[in-house]
Amino acid sequence: MLIVMDKNATAAQIDQVVRTIEVRGFTARPIPGGDRVSIGILNNAGPVDPALFAGLPGVKDAIPVTRPYKLVSREIQPADTLIRVGKVTIGQGHLTIMGGPCAIEGEAPAMAIAEQVKAAGGQIFRGGAFKPRTSPYTFQGLGLEGLKIMAKIRERFDMPVVTEVMDGETFDQVEEYADIVQIGTRNMQNFSLLKRAGQSRRPVMLKRGMSATLEEWLMAAEYILAGGNSNVILCERGVRTFVRHSRNTLDLSVVPVILKESHLPIIVDPSHAAGVRDQVLPLSRAAVAAGAHGLMVEVHHQPDQALSDGAQSLYPEQFITLCGHARRMHAMLQE
Numbered sequence: 001m002l003i004v005m006d007k008n009a010t011a012a013q014i015d016q017v018v019r020t021i022e023v024r025g026f027t028a029r030p031i032p033g034g035d036r037v038s039i040g041i042l043n044n045a046g047p048v049d050p051a052l053f054a055g056l057p058g059v060k061d062a063i064p065v066t067r068p069y070k071l072v073s074r075e076i077q078p079a080d081t082l083i084r085v086g087k088v089t090i091g092q093g094h095l096t097i098m099g100g101p102c103a104i105e106g107e108a109p110a111m112a113i114a115e116q117v118k119a120a121g122g123q124i125f126r127g128g129a130f131k132p133r134t135s136p137y138t139f140q141g142l143g144l145e146g147l148k149i150m151a152k153i154r155e156r157f158d159m160p161v162v163t164e165v166m167d168g169e170t171f172d173q174v175e176e177y178a179d180i181v182q183i184g185t186r187n188m189q190n191f192s193l194l195k196r197a198g199q200s201r202r203p204v205m206l207k208r209g210m211s212a213t214l215e216e217w218l219m220a221a222e223y224i225l226a227g228g229n230s231n232v233i234l235c236e237r238g239v240r241t242f243v244r245h246s247r248n249t250l251d252l253s254v255v256p257v258i259l260k261e262s263h264l265p266i267i268v269d270p271s272h273a274a275g276v277r278d279q280v281l282p283l284s285r286a287a288v289a290a291g292a293h294g295l296m297v298e299v300h301h302q303p304d305q306a307l308s309d310g311a312q313s314l315y316p317e318q319f320i321t322l323c324g325h326a327r328r329m330h331a332m333l334q335e
């Protein structure tokens with residue numbers, strides 16, 4: 001249920017609605033809008049009777065919410081969420097390009113890649129310090145040292161940085177160094193991690209679980225918003241299918257559906273979907289054409305020597321082409 005207040009509802013009238021909700025053991029979540037406040041009702045197991053609110057002063061409407069997810073839903077918040085990270089805005093009307101290596105492998109290589117990402121027009125630098133690897137014998141990331149390198153990159157290139165958090169134990173550390181905290185596909189339904197992310201002061205980029213339905217993904221995002229953090233960016237990165245011509249199957253059909261269902265920004269990671277660099281440029285163009293608000297792309301100055309994901313990492317000159325094509329495509333769609 002969403003209670004929509006009159007444009008000129010007073011603070012006392014809003015308080016009265018909040019109390020009417022809370023006295024029944026539910027949670028009230030006031031949502032300030034452009035010209036009026038709405039109040040979402042959370043933690044109700046079943047439907048709430050709209051008649052409870054119809055007669056209260058300052059109430060314009062009581063609208064039942066038909067989806068299982070609430071705070072992430074457009075029913076509760078029709079206006080797009082725009083997320084500001086440094087000088088970059090992520091969301092409707094913007095195309096945010098994030099680029100960088102799969103993993104931070106050392107200061108010198110990371111700096112070399114960051115310089116090229118920035119020169120190509122990338123706005124946010126990506127890189128893993130804590131790496132979720134299939135094999136325990138492969139490179140696991142530099143951990144804290146990797147985070148410190150990312151912080152230096154932010155300073156030197158004036159670029160916000162995004163990096164993955166893998167568990168609750170290292171959350172504080174990652175949050176201290178990252179501008180955006182990434183939750184990877186393997187952790188999309190790690191509910192204790194999602195609850196911790198809900199308390200974070202940083203925007204969270206939530207990648208879609210590799211076999212998650214739209215509803216499971218949005219419910220995972222709901223955990224973060226319900227915890228108090230409304231700055232969530234969704235990232236489609238491909239789902240597992242039977243095909244062998246790509247590492248995963250990029251599900252671009254999810255982009256227009258997310259745009260309809262949710263006010264949260266959605267970006268696309270074509271690199272993990274493709275698994276091979278040749279597919280990354282066409283998939284990036286297609287993602288922008290489908291309405292994505294951004295791209296996250298793996299780039300390496302020497303992909304053949306990368307410690308992880310070399311095959312899907314672009315050469316810097318390919319990233320320059322990608323940024324140009326994506327920006328032209330986005331500009332055309334704004335006309």
Ligand SMILES: O=C[C@H](O)[C@H](O)COP(=O)(O)O
Nearest residue numbers: 102131132133134135308309
């Ligand atoms: O981003 C990099 C991931 O850690 C990588 O894709 C994991 O895959 P792998 O360990 O199977 O190579």
Ligand SMILES: C=C(OP(=O)(O)O)C(=O)O
Nearest residue numbers: 128184185186207237272
């Ligand atoms: C591990 C990553 O991606 P995913 O969680 O999508 O596999 C990544 O972006 O570094």
